[in-house]
Amino acid sequence: xxxxxxxxxxxxxxxxxxxxxxxxxxxxxxxxxxxxxxxxxxxxxxxxxxxxxxxxxxxxxxxxxxxxxxxxxxxxxxxxxxxxxxxxxxxxxxxxxxxxxxxxxxxxxxxxxxxxxxxxxxxxxxxxxxxxxxxxxxxxxxxxxxxxxxxxxxxxxxxxxxxxxxxxxxxxxxxxxxxxxxxxxxxxxxxxxxxxxxxxxxxxxxxxxxxxxxxxxxxxxxxxxxxxxxxxxxxxxxxxxxxxxxxxxxxxxxxxxxxxxxxxxxxxxxxxxxxxxxxxxxxxx
Amino acid sequence: xxxxxxxxxxxxxxxxxxxxxxxxxxxxxxxxxxxxxxxxxxxxxxxxxxxxxxxxxxxxxxxxxxxxxxxxxxxxxxxxxxxxxxxxxxxxxxxxxxxxxxxxxxxxxxxxxxxxxxxxxxxxxxxxxxxxxxxxxxxxxxxxxxxxxxxxxxxxxxxxxxxxxxxxxxxxxxxxxxxxxxxxxxxxxxxxxxxxxxxxxxxxxxxxxxxxxxxxxxxxxxxxxxxxxxxxxxxxxxxxxxxxxxxxxxxxxxxxxxxxxxxxxxxxxxxxxx
Numbered sequence: 208x209x210x211x212x213x214x215x216x217x218x219x220x221x222x223x224x225x226x227x228x229x230x231x232x233x234x235x236x237x238x239x240x241x242x243x244x245x246x247x248x249x250x251x252x253x254x255x256x257x258x259x260x261x262x263x264x265x266x267x268x269x270x271x272x273x274x275x276x277x278x279x280x281x282x283x284x285x286x287x288x289x290x291x292x293x294x295x296x297x298x299x300x301x302x303x304x305x306x307x308x309x310x311x312x313x314x315x316x317x318x319x320x321x322x323x324x325x326x327x328x329x330x331x332x333x334x335x336x337x338x339x340x341x342x343x344x345x346x347x348x349x350x351x352x353x354x355x356x357x358x359x360x361x362x363x364x365x366x367x368x369x370x371x372x373x374x375x376x377x378x379x380x381x382x383x384x385x386x387x388x389x390x391x392x393x394x395x396x397x398x399x400x401x402x403x404x405x406x407x408x409x410x411x412x413x414x415x416x417x418x419x420x421x422x423x424x425x426x427x428x429x430x431x432x433x434x435x436x437x438x439x440x441x442x443x444x445x446x447x448x449x450x451x452x453x454x455x456x457x458x459x460x461x462x463x464x465x466x467x468x469x470x471x472x473x474x475x476x477x478x479x480x481x482x483x484x485x486x487x488x489x490x491x492x
Numbered sequence: 493x494x495x496x497x498x499x500x501x502x503x504x505x506x507x508x509x510x511x512x513x514x515x516x517x518x519x520x521x522x523x524x525x526x527x528x529x530x531x532x533x534x535x536x537x538x539x540x541x542x543x544x545x546x547x548x549x550x551x552x553x554x555x556x557x558x559x560x561x562x563x564x565x566x567x568x569x570x571x572x573x574x575x576x577x578x579x580x581x582x583x584x585x586x587x588x589x590x591x592x593x594x595x596x597x598x599x600x601x602x603x604x605x606x607x608x609x610x611x612x613x614x615x616x617x618x619x620x621x622x623x624x625x626x627x628x629x630x631x632x633x634x635x636x637x638x639x640x641x642x643x644x645x646x647x648x649x650x651x652x653x654x655x656x657x658x659x660x661x662x663x664x665x666x667x668x669x670x671x672x673x674x675x676x677x678x679x680x681x682x683x684x685x686x687x688x689x690x691x692x693x694x695x696x697x698x699x700x701x702x703x704x705x706x707x708x709x710x711x712x713x714x715x716x717x718x719x720x721x722x723x724x725x726x727x728x729x730x731x732x733x734x735x736x737x738x739x740x741x742x743x744x745x746x747x748x749x750x751x752x753x754x755x756x757x758x759x760x761x762x763x764x765x766x
Contacts, residue, residue, distance in 0.1 A: 225586050390639075391648040391678035430543055437538020444536035452534075464535045471540040473645070474586025479710040 215356060216251055218480035219461040223427060225474035230287060234258065234348075235425045235478035236269040244461050248284035249355040251480045252276035253450040255368055257347040257396065258475075264319070268346030269418045271315040272397055276363075279308045284356050293361070293410065305363075305403035309420050316346045346399040351423040353482065359395035360417060362409040365402060366394040367426040372418035373442035374489050380418075382409040394426075419487040420446050423480045428465075431472020449483055457481075542588045545647040545731050546607055547577075547723070548636075549593040550629055551656035552686075557620035560765055562656055562686050565712040569719040571615045580724040580731075581610045587647055587731035596629035598622035626659035626694070627666025634666075637675040648730055649679040652722045653698055654684035654715075656766070663694060670702065680730055680749065684709055684718045687766030707752055710764040717753055723751045 222233040234256030241249070254272035256265025283304055292300060320342045349366025362370050362382045367389045372380045386407070389395070395405040411417070420442060432438040448457050465477045549570065581589040590607035594600060595618050603616040618693040630746040637649065670676040683695035695706035707722075709715035727747055 214666055225584055370601065385644075387639075388674070390644060390674055392645070393678060430541050432537055432645075433539045433541035435644075437540075441537040445533075448534065460534065468537065468540060471542075472586070473543055474584065 212243050213485040214249055215485055216249065216480065216482045217454075217458050217461075218251070218253070218478065219458075220478035221462055221465040221469060221476065223246055223473070223475040223477070224466070224470040226476065232266045233476050234266045234269055235427070235476040236266075236272035236273045237423075237478050237480045238277050239480070240281050247357045248281050249482075250277045250280045250284075251354075251421075251423060251482055252280075252350065252352040252353065253368060253423040253425055253478050253480050254351070255349045255366070255427075255476070255478070256392070257349075258392065259347065262345055262347045264323070264345045265347050267319055268312075268316060268348040268397070271319065271346065272312055272348045272350045275308055275311040275315060276350060280306070280352060280354045280361075280363075283307075284354050286362070293359070301408060302403060305406050305408075308395060309402045313343060316343055319346070335402055343398040347396045349394055349425075350397060351425075353421055353423060353480075355413065355482070357413065359413055360411050360421075364407045364480050365405055366396055369424050369426070369429050369438070371422050371424075371439060371442050373420040373446050374416070375419040377443055377446070379439045379442050382411070383407045417484065419484050420449075421482040425476060425478040427469060427473050427475030427477040428479060429469045430475060431477070445481060449478060454483070528578045532591060542586045543647050544607070544643050545587045545589050545727070546637075546642075546649040547589055547591045547610075547727060548633060548651050549591070549604075549650065549710055550633070550651060550653040551593060551595045551623060552626070552653075552657065553595045553597040553618050553620045553622075554624035554657060554660075555597070555621050556624075556657050556689070557686070559610070559640075560712055561712070562715075562766060563618060563620040564716050566654060566686075566719070567615065567617045569712075570723075571718040573720045573723040574610075574613060574615065577613075577723045577727060578610050580728045583728060584731040587732065594629055594632060596625045598625065600625055600628045602632070604653060616734055623660040624653065624655070624657055625661045627661040627663040630663075630666035630670040634669040634673045634676050636671045637670075637679070639675060642675045648673060650722075650726055650730055651679050651681045652719075652726075653681070653683040653695065654686065654719070655683070655690055655695065656690045657689050658698055659694060663697075667697060680726060682722050682749075683707070684715065684722065699742065704749060710766050712765070721753050725752075 216239045217342040218237045220233060220235045220237055220241065223231070226233070229364070235254065237251070237253045239249075239251055254269035256262060256269035258265075262268070346452070349368055350363065351368045351370055352363040353370060354361040354363075362371060364383045370381065370383055372382060396402065399405060422442060422445065445457065451480045461479070465479065469475060469477050498535070506679055514527070551566060553563065581587065589610040591604070591613045592602065592607055593604040593608050593616070597620065603618060604613070628711070633651065658754050681699050681701070682704065685692065685697055685706045685708050687710060690706070690708075692706060699706065707718045709718050726749060
């Protein structure tokens with residue numbers, strides 16, 4: 208299948224139902240690179256800024272996280288060699304890439320923090336309780352990312368949230384299994400020391416049996432469903448909706464669906480990024 | 493007589509018009525409901541549900557709780573706190589508060605065994621007698637906090653221990669079992685000591701968080717106040733969306749527990765009785 212693959216990616220992010228009217232910003236962000244989805248590598252990133260009351264800039268932290276992921280991953284994977292090197296080796300390469308990603312994020316955070324500190328006459332009471340070196344915590348965020356090169360698919364996850372794949376036959380998978388330690392709103396984070404060690408990574412070849420649909424979602428989504436299966440069904444339903452109603456309809460309806468899900472579910476911010484393999488659409492039709 | 497015929501005709505046609513009108517309304521209503529259902533049916537995914545928040549009262553029912561009406565005050569205080577708990581739960585409709593209670597004396601029992609939605613929760617009066625099997629109570633809670641039956645997406649459970657004395661069993665082993673369960677470790681644990689005889693060290697070990705101290709109730713008024721606080725403010729803090737705040741709080745994990753209410757230790761109207 209290789210480079211003949213054509214993909215379309217899109218997403219939506221809605222503020223949590225319980226956040227509305229309380230002055231709490233949407234702390235999630237997502238980003239696609241390139242935005243046109245033309246060419247490889249194609250990077251999708253979703254980040255969830257921590258809800259901890261002390262993480263006062265986590266909505267910025269999540270934006271910087273998705274920007275960092277798109278910058279670092281697209282640069283690394285822009286030549287085929289990186290994909291192949293990754294395949295054949297080497298924990299060192301993974302380590303270096305993820306370290307680079309985390310460091311890019313911390314540099315961006317530092318710049319933002321200095322800008323805020325310059326413009327603010329006095330820091331808030333909450334920030335006073337921290338020494339300067341702890342300011343990364345104010346920006347704490349998770350990161351989910353999927354990178355498509357012309358030969359492979361890469362999955363990266365730091366913290367809570369979900370990456371789900373759906374085959375054309377309707378088989379649902381989590382390329383990265385749920386981390387049982389991440390319960391009760393606890394999560395690993397970009398602001399943790401040596402955060403690159405907490406990433407979970409998976410990859411697979413891009414071929415005939417590759418997923419028809421992949422989606423990345425912040426944890427507000429899975430927490431809205433009574434049962435795990437109800438959440439996984441999202442993948443099947445999206446696949447069906449794209450086939451039956453078309454991509455544009457799904458894109459337009461998506462924010463409304465997420466708002467409804469937050470309202471009757473977790474009440475949390477919900478963000479989803481969807482990647483659809485257009486080859487399957489044409490094959491199916 | 494002649495005039496009545498047109499009048500009846502008028503009534504008949506009026507009824508007919510109303511019937512037709514109502515029929516149209518009904519059809520339109522059905523149409524709109526169907527349209528709404530069709531839209532709702534398209535929302536991807538299965539059944540939605542709010543996140544469970546388990547709240548467990550842990551009540552010391554050993555013989556010493558019989559003295560000076562402690563157990564009666566506890567029963568009354570919890571009963572009085574229930575409407576306030578419901579109100580606190582209402583403030584975050586995306587959390588489903590489920591309450592139960594465990595009591596320990598010679599044995600451990602669950603007078604309210606099933607996680608009961610707070611809107612249906614009613615307190616069962618407890619009786620005091622025997623020794624204080626606190627360690628066994630923790631062991632029993634640890635079994636209930638296993639996953640499953642705990643739901644992966646639950647909010648941190650809240651455990652509130654109310655005790656007036658020393659455990660008489662292997663407290664450390666019970667606590668070890670409780671804290672070795674991921675949900676036990678992640679729970680928000682509060683303790684209310686009744687009177688001066690309560691074992692401070694044991695309660696601090698149970699809380700396992702230097703920023704949260706046991707609350708000391710030396711008279712019925714303060715017990716009522718603390719029980720109400722634990723069942724409302726703590727509940728609210730755990731269930732509420734995280735709001736950036738500069739309020740005075742104790743940091744517990746990623747939950748900010750509000751500062752407990754002040755209780756005058758030597759209030760002349762309510763002198764120390766315990």
